[in-house]
Amino acid sequence: MSCNNTDFCVSSTGTATQAFTSALQYILAAQCLITEELPPNSEVKDSDEFNFIIVGGGSAGLVVANRLTEHEKWTVLLLEAGNDPPAESYIPQFNGGLFGSTYDWQYQTVATGFTNNANLNGTVHWPRGKMLGGSSSMNGMIYFKGHSHDYQNWYNSGNKEWHPERVRKYFKKAESLQDQNLLKDPEIRDNYGHDGPLIINTFNSTLRVFTNKILKSFEEIGINPVKDLNTANLVGSGIFRSTAFNGKRGSTVATYLTQLQNRKNFKLLKNALVTKILLNDRLEAYGVKVVVNGTTLKLLASLEVILSAGTINTPQLLMLSGVGPKDHLESRNITCKVNLPGVGQSLQDHLIIPVPIFGNETTLPYEGYRPLDTLRYLINRTGPLAQNSFTDIVAFFSKNKNATRPEFQTHVQIFNRNSSRGLAYFSSIYKPTIVESFLEQNRNYTLFLFLFNLLHPESTGNISLNSKNPNDHPLIYANYFADSTDLEATAEGIKVLTKLVNTTYFKSINGFLSRYDWPVCNNFELDSTDYWKCISVNMVLTIFHPVGTSKMGLNSNDSVVDSRLRVHKIKKLRVIDASVMPTITSGNTNGPTIMIAELGSDLIKEDNSG
Ligand SMILES: Cc1cc2nc3c(=O)[nH]c(=O)nc-3n(C[C@H](O)[C@H](O)[C@H](O)COP(=O)(O)OP(=O)(O)OC[C@H]3O[C@@H](n4cnc5c(N)ncnc54)[C@H](O)[C@@H]3O)c2cc1C
Known part of the structure; x- marks a missing residue:
C-alpha cells in the first residue's frame, strides 16, 4: 500500500486518508527514537598520541572512558572492535535476538567429550557483545551486586583495595535507583545510590x-x-532489578556513553580491532596496534593503556602481545616478553x-x-x-x-x-x-x-590461543x-x-x-x-558470566594484575573488566563489572595525579 492518498483501500474524501497517512508517518518516525544517536569516529591518524587508550567499549570500558574524561586535561581514546548497537539491542524483548549475529563474537567452547554430549557439536555457545556497550548491549539486564562475602574473600586474599565497604561505595557511585515503590522503603533506599549514571529499575511484567x-x-x-x-x-x-528504563535497555551506551560523548577530550574509534599492545624494552606499555576498517594504525598512550576487552579477549590480547605463559606463547611462535603463567587461567563461569x-x-x-x-x-x-x-x-x-x-x-x-x-x-x-x-x-x-x-564453582577453565592470528577465536576450555x-x-x-x-x-x-x-x-x-x-x-550450559582470566592477586605466578589492577611486571598497563575478578561473584556479573570499572577509574586517577 502506498502512502499516496489515492491508493488507500477505502474510499475517502481526503480527511480519513490524511489521518491514516500521518499515523503511519508517526509510527515510521517513532522507530527512529529507539536507538541513541552516537558519536561518529573521531579523526585519528597513525602515531597520534593520547594520555589514555582504552581497549574495548563494553560494560567496563565505557565507565572508564566516562570517568577519565571528567579530568578535562586528559585526552582519552576508546577503541571498540564493534559498531553502534542496533535497534534490537535497545528493545528489551529482543535480548536474545543478537545471538549469532555480527554483534556477537560467537564464541564456542572446545568440545572435550567429557561434557555436553547432548549439545550440538558437543560445545556451548558463549555469546559476547561486539558493539559499543559490549555484553551490556545484549545481556539479560538483570542487576545484582553480588554478596558481601564475595568481596570479603577478594579482600582476605590480599586485594586491599576491595574491602566490602569500599566496594559498596562504588556500587552506589554507579547507581541511580528509580523504582518509586522501592524508594519509599528506607532500608532499600539506603542500599542504592541515587545520582549515578546507571539507572536501576524494575520491569513492568x-x-x-x-x-x-x-x-x-x-x-x-x-x-x-x-x-x-x-x-x-x-x-x-x-x-530482580533491571538495567532498563523508559522501556529500553540501559546498557553502558545509554547510560555512561551518552553522558560523555560531547566532551572534547574524548575520542572514539569504532570497528577498531586492537591486535597488539606495544611494549618497550623497559616493559612499559606505550600504545597499541589497531586495525580500523582495514587500515593498521599505531596509536600512542603517554600515561596508560587500559584493557577492557572482556574475559575472553583481554587475555587473548595479552598473549598476542607476548604476555602470558611462556611455553604456550612459544608453542604459537610468539616471543614471550613477560612470562605471566596466570594469563588466561582461573576461568570461572556460572x-x-x-x-x-x-x-x-x-x-x-x-x-x-x-x-x-x-x-x-x-x-x-x-x-x-x-x-x-x-x-x-x-x-x-x-x-x-x-x-x-x-x-x-x-x-x-x-x-x-x-x-x-x-x-x-x-x-x-x-x-x-x-x-x-x-x-x-x-x-x-x-x-x-x-x-x-x-554460584561458586570449584572447577576452573582456561583460555589459550589457537594461533597468533588476532582474528582467530581463542580456545575456550570451560571445564565444567x-x-x-x-x-x-x-x-x-x-x-x-x-x-x-x-x-x-x-x-x-x-x-x-x-x-x-x-x-x-x-x-x-x-x-x-x-x-x-x-x-x-x-x-550443561552457560548463563554467560565468564570471569577470572586476568585474575587480581598478589602473586605473579598465578594472578595477572595487582589489587590496583596493574598488570604484574609491566608499567602503564592495566586491566579493568570482568576478567580481573579473583573469584566469581554470587549472581549476575554485569553490576560487579561496572563497580570494578568505577573503582578502577579512581585508582587510575589516584596513580596519575602528580
Ligand atoms: C547474553 C548475555 C547475557 C547476560 N546477562 C546478564 C544479565 O542479565 N545480568 C548481568 O549482570 N550480567 C549478564 N551478563 C554478563 C555481563 O553482561 C558481563 O559480565 C559484562 O558485560 C562483562 O563486561 P566486560 O566489560 O568485561 O566485557 P564486555 O561488556 O563484553 O566488553 C568487552 C568489549 O571489548 C570489545 N573488544 C574485545 N576485544 C577487542 C579488541 N581486540 N579491540 C577492540 N575492542 C575489543 C568488545 O567488542 C566489547 O565491546 C550477560 C552476558 C551475556 C553475553
Whole structure:
C-alpha cells in the first residue's frame, strides 16, 4: 500500500486518508527514537598520541572512558572492535535476538567429550557483545551486586583495595535507583545510590500473575520472597532489578556513553580491532596496534593503556602481545616478553542446567508479541516488548536453609504449549532426542523451565590461543565439572528446586517433572542424584558470566594484575573488566563489572595525579 492518498483501500474524501497517512508517518518516525544517536569516529591518524587508550567499549570500558574524561586535561581514546548497537539491542524483548549475529563474537567452547554430549557439536555457545556497550548491549539486564562475602574473600586474599565497604561505595557511585515503590522503603533506599549514571529499575511484567504464583511456590519450599534481593544480600527469592528504563535497555551506551560523548577530550574509534599492545624494552606499555576498517594504525598512550576487552579477549590480547605463559606463547611462535603463567587461567563461569517442570496452565497470555504490541511499544514503550524475554524473578538458595551466602540461583523461563520459542531454544542448543523430549510434553503442557545455576564453582577453565592470528577465536576450555564437588553440589541443588512440583500452585496445574531422553541417563530414576548428575554433565550450559582470566592477586605466578589492577611486571598497563575478578561473584556479573570499572577509574586517577 502506498502512502499516496489515492491508493488507500477505502474510499475517502481526503480527511480519513490524511489521518491514516500521518499515523503511519508517526509510527515510521517513532522507530527512529529507539536507538541513541552516537558519536561518529573521531579523526585519528597513525602515531597520534593520547594520555589514555582504552581497549574495548563494553560494560567496563565505557565507565572508564566516562570517568577519565571528567579530568578535562586528559585526552582519552576508546577503541571498540564493534559498531553502534542496533535497534534490537535497545528493545528489551529482543535480548536474545543478537545471538549469532555480527554483534556477537560467537564464541564456542572446545568440545572435550567429557561434557555436553547432548549439545550440538558437543560445545556451548558463549555469546559476547561486539558493539559499543559490549555484553551490556545484549545481556539479560538483570542487576545484582553480588554478596558481601564475595568481596570479603577478594579482600582476605590480599586485594586491599576491595574491602566490602569500599566496594559498596562504588556500587552506589554507579547507581541511580528509580523504582518509586522501592524508594519509599528506607532500608532499600539506603542500599542504592541515587545520582549515578546507571539507572536501576524494575520491569513492568505482563506475566506478574504467574510470577507471583511461582514466588509463592518458592516460599512453600523455604525460599522466602523478599522485596529487594540486593538489600537482602541475595538470600531469598523475588523480582530482580533491571538495567532498563523508559522501556529500553540501559546498557553502558545509554547510560555512561551518552553522558560523555560531547566532551572534547574524548575520542572514539569504532570497528577498531586492537591486535597488539606495544611494549618497550623497559616493559612499559606505550600504545597499541589497531586495525580500523582495514587500515593498521599505531596509536600512542603517554600515561596508560587500559584493557577492557572482556574475559575472553583481554587475555587473548595479552598473549598476542607476548604476555602470558611462556611455553604456550612459544608453542604459537610468539616471543614471550613477560612470562605471566596466570594469563588466561582461573576461568570461572556460572553453569546452568535447564530443569523442566510441565503443567496444565491454560491462562497464560499470548507468548511473545503481536502487531498491536509493537504499535504499543512504538507509541509509549510499554507492553511485552518493554520487558525481557524471560520472567523477571529469580531465587537464591542453598542446601542448608539457614545459610547466609547462597550456593545456587535459578532464573525462570515459561514456554506456552506448542511454543515456537521453546522449540527454537531447544533446537538451537541440543541434539534431536533432547528436542523431542521437550516437544512430546510441550504439545499438551506449558513448560516452566528453571535455569539452575551453581554460584561458586570449584572447577576452573582456561583460555589459550589457537594461533597468533588476532582474528582467530581463542580456545575456550570451560571445564565444567572438572572438580567433582561441583557435580555433587549441582545434583543436590537441583533436588532442592524440584520440590516445587509438590507446591500448591504446581499441584493445581498437575505439575510434573519430565525426563530428558538421553540414552546414557535413561537407566537412572527420574529426580535421583545420579539422574541429575548424568543430565548435568551431558546438557550443561552457560548463563554467560565468564570471569577470572586476568585474575587480581598478589602473586605473579598465578594472578595477572595487582589489587590496583596493574598488570604484574609491566608499567602503564592495566586491566579493568570482568576478567580481573579473583573469584566469581554470587549472581549476575554485569553490576560487579561496572563497580570494578568505577573503582578502577579512581585508582587510575589516584596513580596519575602528580
Ligand atoms: C547474553 C548475555 C547475557 C547476560 N546477562 C546478564 C544479565 O542479565 N545480568 C548481568 O549482570 N550480567 C549478564 N551478563 C554478563 C555481563 O553482561 C558481563 O559480565 C559484562 O558485560 C562483562 O563486561 P566486560 O566489560 O568485561 O566485557 P564486555 O561488556 O563484553 O566488553 C568487552 C568489549 O571489548 C570489545 N573488544 C574485545 N576485544 C577487542 C579488541 N581486540 N579491540 C577492540 N575492542 C575489543 C568488545 O567488542 C566489547 O565491546 C550477560 C552476558 C551475556 C553475553
